[in-house]
Amino acid sequence: MLRRVHPLSTLIFAAKPSLLNQVAYGLNYMEAFSMDAVKPAEAGIVSKARTPTINFVLGGPGVGKGTQCTRIAETFGFTHLSVGDLLRKEISSNTEYGDMILETIAKGKIVASEVTVKLLKTAIESSKTDKFLIDGFPRSEENRVAYERIIGIEPEVVLFFDCNEEEMVKRILHRNQGRVDDNIDTTKERLKVFEAYTLPVIRYYSQKGKLHKINAIGTEDEIFEREPSSVVAGDKPSLSEVIAGEELLSSERTGRIFSSHSDARTKKEIEIWCRLRFTMGAVTHKSRKGQPCCRLWEETQLFDFGFQTLRPKCFRRKQSRTVKEGWKKKRNWVFVEVLDGSRRVKLIESLVEPCEGHIEESL
Numbered sequence: 001m002l003r004r005v006h007p008l009s010t011l012i013f014a015a016k017p018s019l020l021n022q023v024a025y026g027l028n029y030m031e032a033f034s035m036d037a038v039k040p041a042e043a044g045i046v047s048k049a050r051t052p053t054i055n056f057v058l059g060g061p062g063v064g065k066g067t068q069c070t071r072i073a074e075t076f077g078f079t080h081l082s083v084g085d086l087l088r089k090e091i092s093s094n095t096e097y098g099d100m101i102l103e104t105i106a107k108g109k110i111v112a113s114e115v116t117v118k119l120l121k122t123a124i125e126s127s128k129t130d131k132f133l134i135d136g137f138p139r140s141e142e143n144r145v146a147y148e149r150i151i152g153i154e155p156e157v158v159l160f161f162d163c164n165e166e167e168m169v170k171r172i173l174h175r176n177q178g179r180v181d182d183n184i185d186t187t188k189e190r191l192k193v194f195e196a197y198t199l200p201v202i203r204y205y206s207q208k209g210k211l212h213k214i215n216a217i218g219t220e221d222e223i224f225e226r227e228p229s230s231v232v233a234g235d236k237p238s239l240s241e242v243i244a245g246e247e248l249l250s251s252e253r254t255g256r257i258f259s260s261h262s263d264a265r266t267k268k269e270i271e272i273w274c275r276l277r278f279t280m281g282a283v284t285h286k287s288r289k290g291q292p293c294c295r296l297w298e299e300t301q302l303f304d305f306g307f308q309t310l311r312p313k314c315f316r317r318k319q320s321r322t323v324k325e326g327w328k329k330k331r332n333w334v335f336v337e338v339l340d341g342s343r344r345v346k347l348i349e350s351l352v353e354p355c356e357g358h359i360e361e362s363l
């Protein structure tokens with residue numbers, strides 16, 4: 001976990017106004033912004049008793065990030081922080097950054113990291129909750145680095161909503177919320193910015209194994225339903241490719257999540273779900289549940305969890321503190337099954353059976 005101590009105010013005031021403007025008004029902030037001018041953070045989120053859980057939500061303009069975040073937040077108990085909304089609030093409150101932010105948003109460019117990270121930090125610190133969906137940030141590698149230096153909480157998961165440009169433009173032009181950037185020229189610029197500056201961030205998290213790509217074509221309901229289960233980490237095949245021709249789930253259940261055992265309909269599904277639930281969550285400490293889980297992951301690469309849990313952390317062989325914390329978090333976990341056919345059944349059976357205990361305990 002990235003954790004450094006340094007008050008944000010130092011960062012803000014260390015940056016010269018001319019630099020701030022250069023960063024805010026142009027796209028050349030990578031060159032313009034010197035991280036030397038920004039002393040590394042030492043504090044992170046100081047006012048929180050516990051380190052908050054952070055998840056980033058990325059995607060092109062108008063793809064539906066905000067829409068899906070609202071639903072995810074309501075369903076899974078996250079606090080939804082839209083950085084765009086935080087910036088728009090600065091404009092409507094006429095703060096010192098208001099004019100600069102308005103102009104930057106109207107041009108479809110990216111607001112200086114000093115400003116966004118400060119707003120984000122304040123929002124996290126002042127929230128009574130500790131599970132956040134950060135919508136629309138980081139938008140550039142420079143944003144990401146600034147976040148790591150100042151806030152320093154490694155995101156658990158990065159959701160990436162993906163859809164074609166034509167659909168994104170259509171959605172923006174139908175939005176009708178009076179946003180200054182909801183016009184064709186700004187949208188074109190935002191698309192360029194997304195490709196040039198946000199895609200590298202998406203690639204970065206993909207390489208770290210944190211990216212969960214979600215197909216954002218379809219109705220809001222469809223996308224929400226498929227949200228965790230259409231997870232594609234890195235170059236893994238899509239869910240539909242993975243389960244094509246599979247025999248355990250009926251075709252109507254393709255893409256469904258087993259969010260509870262009652263969500264599984266057939267006897268076999270319930271059995272499998274309970275076994276896994278048991279293996280992952282209900283066996284006591286030192287029951288060696290980690291071993292089959294690690295093997296399951298390593299051998300199939302087709303096994304994943306929903307966004308509330310983090311695969312790479314949870315499946316490290318060594319039972320580090322992080323792993324144990326990972327297990328603890330699974331109280332309201334979402335199990336996403338993306339294994340293929342009979343190989344899956346055999347594998348699960350061979351891996352799960354060595355565990356001690358009674359399956360009924362998990363029910």
Ligand SMILES: Nc1ncnc2c1ncn2[C@@H]1O[C@H](COP(=O)(O)OP(=O)(O)OP(=O)(O)O)[C@@H](O)[C@H]1O
Nearest residue numbers: 060061062063064065066067171174175218219220
């Ligand atoms: N699946 C969908 N199909 C059609 N329209 C959608 C869908 N999801 C969201 N929308 C609509 O598209 C518009 C953009 O959605 P939303 O504001 O959630 O996108 P966003 O990614 O947060 O956009 P931005 O990056 O510009 O803030 C809204 O009017 C929303 O109601």
Ligand SMILES: O=c1ccn([C@@H]2O[C@H](COP(=O)(O)O)[C@@H](O)[C@H]2O)c(=O)[nH]1
Nearest residue numbers: 083084104105108109110111116136137
């Ligand atoms: O991290 C951020 C987030 C947003 N912006 C600016 O705001 C607009 C709108 O953002 P939405 O998240 O789409 O509501 C965006 O085009 C940027 O200009 C930003 O600079 N940095």
